Amino acid sequence: MITDTNVSLSRWPFRRLPGDEPADLVARLRKRDVTEAWAGSFDALLHKDIAGVNARLTEDCRRYGAGLLVPFGTVNVSLPDWKEDLRRCADVHRMPGIRVYPNYHGYQLTDPAFGELLALAASRGLIVQLVAAMEDERTQNPLLRVPDVHLGPAPDLLRKTPKLRLQIVNSNRLPAESIAKLIEAGDSYFDLARVEGVHGLEGLVQQAEERVVFGSHSPFFYFESALLKLKEAGLNEEQRRRVLSANAARLRGREAR
Secondary structure: EEEEEEEEEEOOOOOOOOOOOOHHHHHHHHHEEEEEEEEEEEEHHOOOOOOHHHHHHHHHHHHOOOOOOEEEEEEOOOOOOOHHHHHHHHHOOOOOEEEEHHHOOOOOOOHHHHHHHHHHHOOOOEEEEEEEEOOOOHHHHOOOOOOOOOOOHHHHHHHHOOEEEEEEEEOOOOOHHHHHHHHHHEEEEEEOOOOOOOOOHHHHHHHHHHEEEEOOEOOOHHHHHHHHHHHHHHHOHHHHHHHHHHHHHHHOOOOOO
């Protein structure tokens, strides 16, 4: 059984992707034995009507992937009504967490509003998925260059927000020292979607075995690439079980199935 903590619905703004229709994506995930997929929305990157984005995401998860797709709404602290968006994610849509994109939304992790968002999310028991990047800078549209999020302030934010459950999504540039600081600072997790290099995933699991979760970044990346990383990492069965589902269950506050 696989819990995929990193999939997206709707359309990538710059090209069509195989599996960008929700029914098609769900079929692909079920074929690969995914039993739960945490879903954000590509619309959240550039749309200003975040409430509408989150409502559509919730409906699509219900309509096409009931029992499989789990909506993770977006909150953009650079917009004036972000606290209401957070409230609706928790109280109306009953989401277990939110997904934030500081680089696309034009703020830094040191922005006081972001610290306030983390505190409010933690008080409501919401997971916060902090997306470090969506696309390699080398392949971005020249009219929309979006650098990776600078994650340096993240450990301090974790220490200041004791109840925060934070997942770093799509990061491939975290040195071992930075990972150690994040683990020491609080309840932090890391997905494997953009972990590259020889022994990259193996090294991450050795350092943070109970904090690594499966994330495919589907449909932007082919799902099979994430599975291949697991195969090449040479993990034992217990390590594979943790990465595929048990660590995500722990992050969500559930017993592993």
